[in-house]
Amino acid sequence: MKNIFINLKKDSRGLLFSTDLLFSLIIILVIIGGSADLMDITSSNMQDHVFRSGFEKIVIDTTDILIKTPGTPVNWEESNDFSIVSPGLAEIADDEVKVSGVLSLKKIIALKKYMVQENIFPEYIESNIVIYPLNKNIQPISIKNNTIPPNSQEIVLVNRTVTCDFQYMNCILQVNLDNNSKNHQEICSHREHASALELKNYMWTCKNFKVSLKDLNSRDYYLIMEPNQGNNEESWILDNVDSKINEENKFNGAAVKLNDKISSLMNSKNQTLLYLHIKSVKNAEKSICTYVVSAPKNTSPEAIKEYYVHPQRCYFVVSAWIK
Incomplete structure (x- = not known):
């Protein structure tokens, strides 16, 4: 009887040991399974990150x-x-x-x-x-x-x-009508024909530019003034040394095509030096910018805007x- 009791105690210890081992193995398997899932998630995230980084770099x-x-x-x-x-x-x-x-x-x-x-x-x-x-x-x-x-x-x-160039326009000449500028101090032939009263209220600004017959045949030339800056009293004259002109042209807010005037002044020559004379009000509150630009032949005047100059x-x- 005593021997049987001793054997039962031994079997009980063995059973207890087997149960602990089983629980331990279950816990280990759960940990391994969780780690595997975590590694899969981490690996997937890393792959997504690498793909995203590569995609961003390409773009x-x-x-x-x-x-x-x-x-x-x-x-x-x-x-x-x-x-x-x-x-x-x-x-x-x-x-x-x-x-x-x-x-x-x-x-x-x-x-x-x-x-x-x-x-x-x-x-x-x-x-x-x-x-x-x-x-x-x-x-x-x-x-x-x-x-x-x-x-x-x-x-x-x-x-x-x-920075984007929106038009095939070339700025041939820029005239800044500013009382603080030295432009109006340049000698202009039209000052000689102005009366004392006119010289008191207005100033003449004169600048020149060259045009070749080749350019005139392949480009359209326009005169434009920045909008909402004038006083509706500004006028302009285009001439050269061979043809002095006194007739003034008023700015009307639209681009003025100059090809016919330039052709007449060139008089079949291969090249000419043209003078642009601009009369503006003295002591104006703000400066005024005027441009002579060239554009490809047959460019619509509506496409000639001052914000395309630069x-x-x-x-x-x-x-x-x-x-």
């Missing part, structure tokens, strides 16, 4: 290439085969070596017209590219405009401030997502 780098380089070849917008083009929108400076830092309207139009944007991003990335001028008088340019799917989870937005600051916005 950012591509945007910078577009606005900081002229593309390959540098005159790709004139190409007949856009399949080999790597587009860029930066203009080349006059020396044809350095990038000017200004976006070319011609390249922007080519990018939009010939769908060269297919060469911008990898196939799995879709994008929108829009240029928003800070000057509200200029309409935004939508190079590519797609609807972003509502279920898109990965969207990258890049916004860069750029490149404009804009927001270059690229949004991209996974297809």
Whole structure:
């Protein structure tokens, strides 16, 4: 009887040991399973982070290439085969070596017209590219405009401030009508014909510019004044040494085409030096800017605006997502 009791105690200890071991193994398995799930989650998050970082880098780098380089070849917008083009929108400076830092309207139009944007991003990335001028008088340019799917989870937005040349206009001459400027102190022949009363109330400003027959045949020349700055009393005269003119023309707020007048003054010569004389009110409250500009032949007068004379600051916005 005593031996049986002793054996039962031994079996009880063995049973107790087996139960503890089982619970321990269960706990270990739970921990291992939880760790495995956590590792899977961590690994998935890391993969998502790496993919997101790579996606962002592609969009950012591509945007910078577009606005900081002229593309390959540098005159790709004139190409007949856009399949080999790597587009860029930066203009080349006059020396044809350095990038000017200004976006070319011609390249922007080519990018939009010939769908060269297919060469911008990898196939799995879709994008929108829009240029928003800070000057509200200029309409935004939508190079590519797609609807972003509502279920898109990965969207990258890049916004860069750029300078954009919106017209093929060249500023030939700029005249600042300012009482504090030395411009009006330059000798102008029309002062000699002005009366003492006129000289008391008005000042004559005179500047010159050259025009060749070749330029006149390929470009349109316009005279424009910045709007809402004049006193409705300003007038102008265009002449040269060979043809002195005293008849004044009033500014009417619209761009004035000068080709006929220039052609008459050139008198079949290959080149001439023209003088622009402007009469303005003395002691005006604000300065007035007047420009002579040239644009491609047959440019509409409505397209000749003073805010096209100089490149404009804009927001270059690229949004991209996974297809």
